[in-house]
Amino acid sequence: MTHDIQGFHHTGIVVRDLDALERTYASLGFTLSPRSRHLLNERPGEPPVPGCTANRCALFGGAYIELLGIVDDSAPDPWHTRAMVDQHEGFRLLNFDTGDAEAANRRLTAAGLRTSGVLDLERDVDTEDGIRTMRARAVHLDPRSTPEGYVGIAQHLTREYVHQARYLRHPNGARALEAVLIVVDDAEFDAVVSRYAAVVQASPARRGHLTVVEMRDGRLEIIRSSDVERALPGEPVPAASYPAAMTVAVDDVAAARTLVEDNGTATRTVDGGFFVSARDAGGAGLTFVAR
Structure with missing residues (x-):
């Protein structure tokens, strides 16, 4: 193929x-x-x-x-x-x-x-x-x-x-856009997963509460709206289904976090890095992880 x-x-x-x-x-x-x-x-x-x-x-x-x-x-x-x-x-x-x-x-x-x-x-x-x-x-x-x-x-x-x-050189050490997280209304979930699998020609896989579609460069993460609080606690919900967050790879998570916080933006710890709320990032949650 x-x-x-x-x-x-x-x-x-x-x-x-x-x-x-x-x-x-x-x-x-x-x-x-x-x-x-x-x-x-x-x-x-x-x-x-x-x-x-x-x-x-x-x-x-x-x-x-x-x-x-x-x-x-x-x-x-x-x-x-x-x-x-x-x-x-x-x-x-x-x-x-x-x-x-x-x-x-x-x-x-x-x-x-x-x-x-x-x-x-x-x-x-x-x-x-x-x-x-x-x-x-x-x-x-x-x-x-x-x-x-x-x-x-x-x-x-x-x-x-x-x-x-x-x-291409960023003060926060950003190197790549690794993942996008999409929240999907429960009633549409299976159809949306099937559509993305067809679009990118890849098979979806279940990883905990996420369904993941891996590409050669990057991955798409899809979550049911009923599970979103587990992945994005307290985050805004602008629609029944919506792109919610991105994962950005950086050289040094600690240095990136210090820069973000020193510039006045709150962060919270997540597995492998830290998270900036969509409220503070123009409507897109940002997860920073080490490359």
Whole structure:
């Protein structure tokens, strides 16, 4: 079997106030790429147009965490981000990495999943050689079929403009996005697990109260909403199903924890590391573990 998905491409935290989210992630010890405005198209074959969103990213060389905000309410919204934040802000986006968006789209469509088709994305980025245009392709699953969040497949066409070496060193020692935890309503749980297994072409395995889907690079953890208090005690519950947390690997857990706490954010101890509440991280719980 040919696996066109190898791991995470990026996760996304979506808000209206990008300035505040940037300050939060800088205080947590992440180096952020410069702010970049999006050029997007709504349908395959249409030319990308300047959208209402911009981003900054915490980059790890493989996957990245995107901080996405509304920066111009008067601009077009081809990817319907305003409707997303109107529902609720926070951890909303999950994209898997592919080297061939067309092949991934054909496979997903053949498996009975409704998709957007292959869409184009561009944004200008600052490089050490001047401004260059980052280009990517994306396939979105129909959000009506993914109540837990906005799920897609993305392909870098100019990876070198995104994962620039100067942005890969983080004061907190972050090195990789290791896992994403999704909370799923009990009634939808089996169907959601089966869908993700089909999307990434991997068999789910039970690990305690988690169901885990392992990829070559990273793992997806899925938990029933009735069990969520065991994994995320006291955490916000923004919807019946939702992406809840990420696991970030760092060089030195103790040093990362000291930095985060010295910058004014509370932490709690978890197996292998420490945890920052979604209340203090833009709507995404963050677990820091040693690499």
